[in-house]
Structure formats: C-alpha cells, structure tokens
Amino acid sequence: MNPNQALWEKGDFTRIAQSMRDSGEALVKSLGIRRGMKVLDLGCGDGTTALPAARFGAEVLGVDIARNLVEAARRRASDQGLTNCKFQQGDASNLQDLQDRSFDLVVSIFGAMFAPRPNDVAKEMVRVTRAGGRIVMGNWIPNDPTLVAQILKISASYSPPPPEGFVSPMLWGVEKELIARFTAAGVPKENISCERDTYTFNFPDAPSRLVDAFRKYYGPTMNAFEAADKNGRAADLQKELDALFDSQNRSETKNTTSIPATYLRVTVTVN
Ligand SMILES: C[S@@+](CC[C@H](N)C(=O)[O-])C[C@H]1O[C@@H](n2cnc3c(N)ncnc32)[C@H](O)[C@@H]1O
Numbered sequence: 001m002n003p004n005q006a007l008w009e010k011g012d013f014t015r016i017a018q019s020m021r022d023s024g025e026a027l028v029k030s031l032g033i034r035r036g037m038k039v040l041d042l043g044c045g046d047g048t049t050a051l052p053a054a055r056f057g058a059e060v061l062g063v064d065i066a067r068n069l070v071e072a073a074r075r076r077a078s079d080q081g082l083t084n085c086k087f088q089q090g091d092a093s094n095l096q097d098l099q100d101r102s103f104d105l106v107v108s109i110f111g112a113m114f115a116p117r118p119n120d121v122a123k124e125m126v127r128v129t130r131a132g133g134r135i136v137m138g139n140w141i142p143n144d145p146t147l148v149a150q151i152l153k154i155s156a157s158y159s160p161p162p163p164e165g166f167v168s169p170m171l172w173g174v175e176k177e178l179i180a181r182f183t184a185a186g187v188p189k190e191n192i193s194c195e196r197d198t199y200t201f202n203f204p205d206a207p208s209r210l211v212d213a214f215r216k217y218y219g220p221t222m223n224a225f226e227a228a229d230k231n232g233r234a235a236d237l238q239k240e241l242d243a244l245f246d247s248q249n250r251s252e253t254k255n256t257t258s259i260p261a262t263y264l265r266v267t268v269t270v271n
Helices: 003-010 021-029 050-055 067-079 118-127 147-158 169-173 175-184 207-217 219-230 234-248
Strands: 038-042 059-064 085-089 103-109 129-140 192-203 257-269
Touching: 003 067, 003 219, 021 050, 021 103, 021 192, 038 050, 050 059, 050 067, 050 085, 059 067, 067 085, 118 129, 118 175, 129 147, 129 169, 147 169, 147 219, 147 234, 147 257, 169 175, 169 257, 175 192, 175 257, 192 207, 207 219, 207 234, 207 257, 219 234, 234 257
Parallel strands: 038 059, 038 103, 059 085, 103 129
Antiparallel strands: 129 257, 192 257
C-alpha cells in the first residue's frame, strides 16, 4: 500500500481530532462561507472543518487518503443530519475525479501538507478552484516552538531516516517554498498571503493522557514509538513528549489540557 495512506490508516486520527473541534469551528467561521458555496476540504480527516462548513450551508466535498477517516466523517455528518456534505477517498496530489474550476473554496487544514509530490498538490488545488475562488491552507511551521512542530520534530528524531527523495511536509510551512509551489502552478505571487494563527488542542484530561492518545492513534508518533521500542528508547521518547505537553499546557483547571499551537494560514486567490 502507498506509505502515505498506510501512515494515516494505521492510527485513528479521530481520537486527536476530538481535541481540535473548537479551533476548526472558529477557523471555518472566519472564512465567509455562504449558503450554496462549493467547498472542497482536502485531507478532511473526520470532518473537523468540513462539517461546520456544511452547517453554514455550503455544498461540501471532503477528500481524504485514509478510508477509515472517510468513513468516520460520513458517520459524523449523518449523525448531525447533514446531507450537504459528501466524502470520498482520494489523494491530494492527484484529484483525477474532480473537474477543473469546480470549487469556490478549497480548504486544507494540516491535510494536503502531508501528501507526497507537493508541486502536484499545489497544481491540483489551483486546477479545481474556480476563477475568483480561494484556497486556504493551514500548515505547521518547521522548528516552531509550539506543540505540533515539536511533536513532529521529536518523533522524527526517534524514527529511521526517511527514504531518499522524501520531501518534508513541514516545507509547506515555509513561505518561500509554498510561494514557489503556487507560482509554479500559475498563481501570481501577489495573490498569495500568509499569516501566523493559532489552533488550540482542548482535551478533557491531563496532558499525559493526550500524549497517550498521540502514542496510540497518531501515525507519525506511533511509528516513532515503534522505532524507539526497537532501540530501547521508548521511555526517553515518552519522557520528552510528557515534558513537552506539560510545559505547553495553559489550562488552569487540574486534569484538563489546553495547548495552543502556531500554524501558517495561507490564502491564495485564483484568477
Ligand atoms: C493531521 S490530519 C488533519 C485532518 C483534518 N484536516 C483536521 O483538521 O482534523 C491529516 C489528514 O490528511 C490526510 N492525508 C494525508 N495525506 C493525504 C493525501 N495524500 N491526500 C489526501 N489526504 C491526505 C490524512 O489521512 C489525515 O486525515
């Protein structure tokens, strides 16, 4: 199986996504979504942003590489009585089933950044956006001191080196890189803007329990623990992650977790 798909089907991202709903709702609220708008959510997971977009009346299609997450998103939409929200499996670097210029808004929050072949991802996002439409991406930033960049950095330091030719997903968090990708896809530089924003992980238990969720259900951390286990370093990895989550927890209530994480919010207008 495609290793990118295997990574995300390995765990169960729904367990992490449950801590990201508040920020997902807030982000969607800021997008100016109107009734009838056609929205594509790429790397939609279990629908953290797709479902709120549908609640605003958009016609939403969520695409994700992981079949378990597509199923989970369908279940959540059905439980919430949303009929204007469809989900299908697909790869952000090859959206062959989707027509040119067919969406008013393409959203990808920490989703398409994980697809291989980033130049193809940029091309596909631009291709399916209608003239005058927008692409909005949320991308983690390499070496940022906040939660997710640090989890990925720590996890990578316990994992075997990636295969040759592997392009780090974190490069989507570097302005120069992402501008090069979108300009290569035909977007003028002045149509691309970037700002730092915050996503908060809210979890109804202690930070160490959230670390457990990442250890059990988040593909990149699961892989890091498997590799660390083989080298007898799992306890060190656990200790580093516990310290990270503890030090970043801003909740003032005992046994609850609230950790803000900085990301790069990218907006691209397509002519
Ligand atoms: C960190 S999760 C974010 C999910 C969702 N956007 C959210 O905000 O909760 C990354 C998602 O990207 C998906 N993904 C990874 N590679 C992909 C690809 N090549 N094409 C489509 N989706 C992909 C994963 O399956 C996973 O659902």
